[in-house]
Amino acid sequence: MRLTDQQVAAIRQVVSAVCGDDATVQLFGSRLDDDARGGxxxxxxxxxxxxxxxxMLSAQLSAKxxxxxxxxxxxxxxxxxNLTTTPVHEIAxxxxVTLS
Structure with a gap:
């Protein structure tokens, strides 16, 4: 996983502050590949x-x-x-990987 402990903590803090403590966060995609660069x-x-x-919520979280x-x-x-599940939800x- 190509995130530092500080980045994981910042992500968890933002999601908790905006969405509440019951929200969970999973990292998926290219950042899971330790051999990749960028992305x-x-x-x-x-x-x-x-x-x-x-x-609006997605944009707010993304920006923060x-x-x-x-x-x-x-x-x-x-x-x-209340949201529709799409193929990207299934892949994710x-x-x-749950960020904790």
Whole structure:
């Protein structure tokens, strides 16, 4: 996994502050490959409650986390009871590593 302990802590802090302590975060995509270089940060944020404005929430999380990552691009995929599951959700759930 190509994230520092400080980056993981910052991601968890932002998600907790914005979404609450019950939200979980999984890293997936190219950042899991220790031999790769560069690439954006792909996150699946799983929420136990329905989300009213998912696009706004995703953008807010992405922007806040990106600031902690020195401007690195951050893609946030949300999972909540009222949101449709897509193939990217399945990939993230299968391949993702929970950040704790």
């Amino acid at each position: 954006d940060v792909d996150l699946l944020v799983v929420l136990p409650e329905p989300v009213e404005r998912p696009a 986390i990106s600031r902690h990552m020195h401007g690195r691009s951050v893609d946030v995929v949300l999972s909540a009871p 759930a299968q391949e993702g």
